[in-house]
Amino acid sequence: MEFIVKSGTPEKQRSGCIVVGVFESRKLSAVAHQIDEVSGGAIGAIVRRGDLDGKPGQTLLLHNIPNLPSERVLLVGCGKEKEFTDSRYRDATAKAVTALKDTGATEITSYLTELDVKGRDIFWKVRQAVEVSESALYRFDKLKTKSNNNRRALRRVVLAVPKRSDLGPGEQAINEGRAIAEGVRLARDLGNLPGNLCTPTYLAEQAVEIGKLYGLKTTVLEKADMQQLGMGALLSVSRGSRQPPKLIVLEYQGGKAGEAPVVLVGKGLTFDAGGISIKPAANMDEMKFDMCGGASVLGAVKAAAELKLPINIVGIIPSSENLPDGDANKPGDIVTSMSGQTVEVLNTDAEGRLILCDALTYAERYKPAFVIDIATLTGACVIALGAHASGLLANHDPLAREIGNAGKYTYDRIWQMPLWDEYQKQLDSNFADMANVGGREAGTITGACFLSRYAKNFKWAHLDIAGTAWKTGKEKGATGRPVPLLVQFLINRARKDGADMDT
Template sequence: MEFIVKSGTPEKQRSSCIVAGVFESRKLSTVAHQIDAVSGGAISSILRRGDLEGKPGQSLLLHNIPNLPSERVLLIGCGKEKEFNENHYRDATAKAVSILKDTGATEATSYLTELDVKGRDISWKVRQAVEVTEAALYRFDQLKSKPDNSRRALRRVVLAVPKRSDLGPGERAIHEGQAIADGMKLARDLGNLPGNLCTPAYLADQATEIGKQYGLKITVLEKDDMQKLGMGALLSVARGSRQPPKLIVLEYDGGKEGEPPVALVGKGLTFDAGGISIKPAANMDEMKYDMCGGASVLGAVKAAAELKLPLNIVGIIPSSENLPDGDANKPGDIVTSMSGQTVEVLNTDAEGRLILSDALTYAERYKPAVVIDIATLTGACVIALGAHASGLLANNDQLAREILGAGKYTHDRAWQLPLWDEYQKQLDSNFADMANIGGREAGTITGACFLARYAKNFKWAHLDIAGTAWKTGKEKGATGRPVPLLVQFLINRARHDGAEAAA
């Protein structure tokens, strides 16, 4: 998809389709009003007939508007003007794309970017338009014998900006939006692949390809390497699988030599049947998405490299399968993690925290500035927050605020839960240093409490993306979240560090 920014009034745009907004009670946006004036009142005349009220979700496609060089005009309902916000803007953009891809138009000019969104500038609106458009056009059909190619694809979108001085910021916003969208596509593609194709070895191969493309250092630790390091927690999970485990490490050196890196640690369970504590059969196919944390790390590192961020980044992905087998973990088994701490495995389906514990310990050797782990860790997080926000827990308040701010800006939001010492008692074990579960109460928090025991020597945050990494039901599929949040966090870090250096 090609995106460009352009400044100019609609009567001068020669386009397959012009997109403009209409607010409730048939109130024309500024651009819609300009089209109406040029066409001799054609738009207002049509609206008076009751074809479009301007409510959210409404649309009206018009052809051959008088005195307009464009072939079509697409009017999008935006709701009440005073209530038009970030969410309405994203929904209006997505609605426009859904209509455009069914029209046969290969090019369109959107003036939705000129609508006023409180507190957001033109750069935000342009970047969101790119991300939302790419997400709306995404299809995963490469495994179908006959992909649907019945419609001509939308290949070019012009995003209008009010002033010529907005062209520079707009172009930078497109570059950022495209990098984030490409990172999300990578994460979605990996998540949507079935477990028989997307194995730990496949993830390692994908990381190697990214490394070749962007000149990253790639290290893949094999089973023997992990045994030498004492990664007993990770290896215990992999024992039930025929697929050998991998610990995948990507190093992006965009910052100063010796500068402490940001470490991103992503859970890479390519299929999770629960092990001996086997999951219910219904919807178990969705456990191919248990590697979405690892996929988001690959997507975020790829985007950071594409943007050439002046930052050092380490991506670490512990990857394995979790299956029932004669050699698999059994409830009551005790394993020794790389840190030397022992864990009583009371539930083999609480395996993500086991593989992450060794990865967090491994991350310590990079002397990181901060560490963020990303994992589809607990069903409890889905119950608590649904599909709208990722769960956030952290041992550092400033880091938590940075992550929350990045999520709010990108509309890839997180919500912070407490990480109080009182919850740690639920992990007490009579036979080991800790148990791997803490009971039914506060499952998301106790999962993070377990990880916190391996993150005492650095600033650390945990993102539980069990509710946000994929959609279920009719729209089943990976979402690519939280790639936008992670990339914005990295952008903010790079800008902040650069500002401090300049000062």
């Protein structure tokens, strides 16, 4: 998809379709009003007939509007003007693209970017338009023998800006939006692949390809390497699988030599049957999405490299499968992690923290500025936050605030939970240094408490994306979250005032 920014009045635009907003109670936006005047009141007359009231989600496609060179005009309901927020803007943009993707329009000119969104400038609106449009057009049909190629007739989106001075910022916004959208697409593609194709080996191969494309240092640790390092926790999870485990490391050097990197650690469990503590059969197919944390790390590193951010980044992805087998972890087994701490495995389905804890210990060698781990860790997080916000827990409040600000800016939101010492007691074990589960209560928090014991030597945050990494039901599929949040965090860190930026 090609995106460009353009400044000009709507009545002079030759386009397959002009997209304008209409607010509730049939109030035309400023641009819609301009078109109405040029057309001799045609738009207003249609709206007054009641074809579109302006409520959120409504669209109306018009043809042959008088005195307009454009072939079509799409009216998009935007809700109440005073309530036109980030969410409404994103929804209106998505509705517009969805309504037009199956028409004959190969090019559209959107004036939704000129609508006033409280607290947001033209840069934000253009970048969001790119990201939302690409997401709305996304299809995963590469494994279907027949695909409908006509579903993506749109090839060019022109995003209107009010002034010529907005063209420069608009082009920069398009560059950022495209890089983030491509990172999201990569994460979604990897997440949507089935477990028989997207194995730990396949995930490692994709990392190597990204490394070659952007000149990154890529290291893939094999089972023997992990044995030598003493990664007993990670290796215990892989024992039930015929697929060899991998520890994948990507190093992006965009900052100064020796500058402390941001380390992203992503859970790469390519299929999780639960092991001996096997999951129920219903919806177990969705456990192919258990590697979405690792996929988001690949997507974020790819986007950062595409943008040439002046920052050092290390992406670490521990990858394995978790299956039942005669050699698999058994409830009650005790394993020794790379840190030397022992873990009693009370539930083999709490395997994500076992592969992550060794990866966190491995991250210490990079002397990181920050470490952020991303994981589809707990079903408890889905119960607590649903599909709207990822859970955040951290041992460093300024880092948590930065992540939260990045989430607000990108509308890839988080909600911070407490990481109090009182919760640590739930992990007490009679036979090892700790248990890998802490009971039903506060499952998301105790999962993070477990990981925190391996993050004492650096500033660390944990993102539980179990509710946000994929959608279930009719729209089943990976979302690519939290790639937008991660990339925005990295962009902010790369700026001189990144740490203090109020977004």
